[in-house]
Amino acid sequence: MSNPIADPLVEVPDFSPTSELVRIVATRAGAVTVIMHRPERKNAFNADLISALSEAFETLRGAEGVRVVFLRGEGGTFSAGADLDWMRAAVDRSESDNREDAFAMAHMLKQLWDLPALTVALVEGGAFGGGAGMAAACDLAIATAEAKFSFSEVKLGLIPATVSPYVVAAVGPRAARGLFATGQLFDADHALRIGLISEVVADAQALAAAQARISAEILACAPGAVADAKRLVSDVYAREIDHGLMEETAKRIAQARVSGEGQEGVRAFLERRKPDWAPGAD
Numbered sequence: 001m002s003n004p005i006a007d008p009l010v011e012v013p014d015f016s017p018t019s020e021l022v023r024i025v026a027t028r029a030g031a032v033t034v035i036m037h038r039p040e041r042k043n044a045f046n047a048d049l050i051s052a053l054s055e056a057f058e059t060l061r062g063a064e065g066v067r068v069v070f071l072r073g074e075g076g077t078f079s080a081g082a083d084l085d086w087m088r089a090a091v092d093r094s095e096s097d098n099r100e101d102a103f104a105m106a107h108m109l110k111q112l113w114d115l116p117a118l119t120v121a122l123v124e125g126g127a128f129g130g131g132a133g134m135a136a137a138c139d140l141a142i143a144t145a146e147a148k149f150s151f152s153e154v155k156l157g158l159i160p161a162t163v164s165p166y167v168v169a170a171v172g173p174r175a176a177r178g179l180f181a182t183g184q185l186f187d188a189d190h191a192l193r194i195g196l197i198s199e200v201v202a203d204a205q206a207l208a209a210a211q212a213r214i215s216a217e218i219l220a221c222a223p224g225a226v227a228d229a230k231r232l233v234s235d236v237y238a239r240e241i242d243h244g245l246m247e248e249t250a251k252r253i254a255q256a257r258v259s260g261e262g263q264e265g266v267r268a269f270l271e272r273r274k275p276d277w278a279p280g281a282d
Contacts, residue, residue, distance in 0.1 A: 019052035023074075024060070029279070030067035031215040032060065033122075039075030044083035045130050047101065050108050057111035067226075068218045069115055070211055071138060072122040076204070078147070079131025087156075105130060106162040112137045113166065116227035118218050122207055123147045123188075123197065132196065133163020136170040139230065141197040142210050143188040149196065152183040169237075171195045220278050222261040228252070 023035040034056050036043040043049075060066055073079050090098055112119060112134065121127075121135040123143035132149045135141040151160045151167070160167065160180055168176045171194045179186075179194075191197045201207050218226070232252065239245055256262045261277070268275040275281060 018055065019048060021049045022052040022056050024056055030065055030219055031070065032066055032068075033070040033072060033211075034060070036071075036073045036079060039073075039077075041083055042075070042077040042080035042126065043073035043131070044080040044086075045105065046083040046086040047104065049083075050104050054104070054108040054111055057108065057115060060117070061111065061115055066117045067221075067223055068118045068120065068215055070120050070122055071112075071134065073124070073131075077125035078121070078123045078127040079129075079134065080126055081129030081131050081152075102162055109133060109137050109162060109166060116230070117223070118214075118226055118230075120211070120214055121197075122211060124204060124207065126150075129153060129160060130163055133160065133166055136163065136166040136196060140199075140214070142199045142201060142207060143191060143197045144203055144207055145188055145200055146203075147188045147191075148185055149187075149191050150183060150185045151179050152185075154181060155183045167196070222265055222275065222277050224259070224261050225256065225265075228256065 021037050023037050025033050025035065034053070036049065036053070038044060038049060060069055090101065093101070118140070119138040121138040121141040123135055123141060124147060126148050127135050127143070128148075128150045129152065132151060135143075135149075151163075153160045164176070164180070167179070171179070175194045178184075188197065188200045192200050199210065201210050232249075236245065236249065257266075261275075264277075265275050268281075273281070
């Protein structure tokens, strides 16, 4: 498939989801934004939104030319977490039905986590429950100074189960225990201190500027190397640094050095030119 991402801020027909609850728009060549589109419910999750996000992530995973995927909510709120009507219906379902329902959320988060392109959450307003979990599942998360976060499930007698792998990976077990057990509301500065987000900006305008900056930065990076670098972190995290791991990492860099991207990147550097994946390359 040829790369359809060219014009700024236009919907991309080749990537258009079948649901109106999610929009995919191009921000510049190689960059797309996935927009949760339930502003009347503050982009709260229900089965339909989860399904639409799964479809979007599956489409983007196999798409040619996608270098960075931004995720945001329509209407000034990232996501209010679980939809009240969805929660109300869950009370009357069996454990088996609830398991199937919850697995759809778990699967959608894993699809986001597994995207080969860089993923960046753009957080405004609130990011609660599953919304905060989606921010944790992205490679980077940038929030405006007024953004608020919470994992408040315990206040309803529940637990943040499906988001927990991503939150624990982002903030560590001790911080996660405190956040999960208290359900406390916290601000963007605290989220930055514990590692849930990567950067705090002043307002929506600064958030748009950060998005443009990251879009430009990622285009200087080899797309295959970006995907491999993300996979490398998952594969080496928390492993003992033994002979086997040293052999594995040595093999990976050797493979990278003889790959097409590795050869092109080093040659371009030595020849003082841009590599062929970068804008403006000859």
